[in-house]
Amino acid sequence: MPLEFWLLFAPACFAINIYPGPNNILALGNGARFGFGHAFRAALGRLPAFAVMIGLVAVGLGVVLSASETFFTALKWIGAAYLVWLGVKMLRAPVDMSALTAIGRREPVSRLAGREFFVAATNPKAIVTFTAFFPQFLVPGGDYVWQISLMGAAFIVFEAIAIALYAYGGSRVGALAGTANRMRWVNRISGGALVAAGVVLALARRPQPV
Structure with missing residues (x-):
């Protein structure tokens, strides 16, 4: 891909990565509850889901999801x-300030990573976004699969940066919260945002063919 394509693709792609979607909200909440390192490692669990989606797009299966009302609706719900x-669980989560320092009392990274993976894998808008976004930067006549793979690799790198930013931001929120009462508000805001994200996803319409 020519340099001018990358100069357009990189900022547009990072804007998608940094958007406060469900996974980033989850990383923010985990950062506030468990600290940066724990939240960052857990949030890496979403990357395999995105990698699989990018692979599907590379072989053209994203078109199936865009066209199938039943598949899109089932995955959406x-x-x-x-x-x-998850949002209700976070809203009702007990506040344990020692979770920020006592590693043994934190939720296991594997469990949090599994949540990150499931949230990413069951969001049909992600693969539809890849299907609609990546082709805008394809060089006509080039190797389609190779170009999608390169853009996919860049997306994964940008996603890791976004994970770090949200996990760190959450950890700072948790540190500034200071008291159990403030942490309850952190849980309420994060949980409420996840519930709202779920409602938005439920109301999402299937993209119409152009």
Whole structure:
């Protein structure tokens, strides 16, 4: 891909990565509750889901999701229900300030990473975004699969940067919260945002063919 394509693709792609979607909200909340390192490692669990989606787009299966009302709707409702469940769980989570320093009392990274993976995998808008976004930067006549793969690799790198920013931001929120009462508000805001994200996902319409 020519340099001018990358100069257009990189900022546009990073804008998508940094958007406060469900996964980034989850990383923010985990950062506030468990600290940067724990939240960052957990949030890496979303990357395999995105990598699989990018692979599907590379072989053209993203078109199936865009065209299939049944598939899109089923995946949408599963993802929406899971986000609402996570949000309610966070709203009701007990506040334990020692979780920020006592590693043994934190939720295991593997469990949090599994949530990150499931949230990413059940969000059909992600693969539809890849299907609609990546082709805008394809060089006509080039190797389609190779170009998608390069853009996908760049997306994963930008996603890791976004993860670090949200996990760090959450950890700073947790540090500034200071008291159990303030941390309850952090949980309420994060949980409420996840519930809202679930509702938005449930109301999402299938993209119409152009």
